Amino acid sequence: MSTKPAPSRARPVRRALALLLLAAGPLTACGIPATGVIEAGAPASGVRGLVSPAPSATRAPDTATAAVPLYFVQDGALTAVARALAVPAEPASAVALLFQGPDRAERAQGLESELPRGGAVPALRIDGVTVTVGLPARAGTLSDTAVAQLACTAAAARLHQDPELGTVLVTVEQPDGRLAGRSSDDCPGLARTADTAAPTSAPPR
Structure with missing residues (x-):
């Protein structure tokens, strides 16, 4: 009795593998892996790597200021009050601020002004140690105390x-043509001491 050899089970397996390889070929050729779905994280919401720069920690330097005295009146006497002015502290800027009068805190301390508050700011001319202040017509005639201020x-x-000027001479031209003025040596806090005064020649023997 002849026996036929049993069909090999390897053939169907090889055939199945060949079909799988043929199916996977186009996918790998396109660069798509044939390993199923790959988790890629959350959907893209922007382009990574473009981060807005943090604001600079370096602040722009503040405007330089200097403490310059403004002269008001307290109990009938001139009183100097330090105010901050932008550098360079020009006389015109100081005078403009003076015409605004004392602030609320200064008024509470009894400071006042005999200058017309909010009036037209005078024009200033500077020539070395000399400062000329020209009052506008509507300023009216100033009192001696206002001129000193x-x-x-x-x-x-x-x-x-x-x-280095040492002494400054100020002339105030009033609208009526009268001239008044004062030397810085006559102002409280501005008088030169004996050490800074100009030397005088020794009397002849």
């Missing part, structure tokens, strides 16, 4: 500009 404030700012 104006002259001492202008002189203080001019000395702050150029401390």
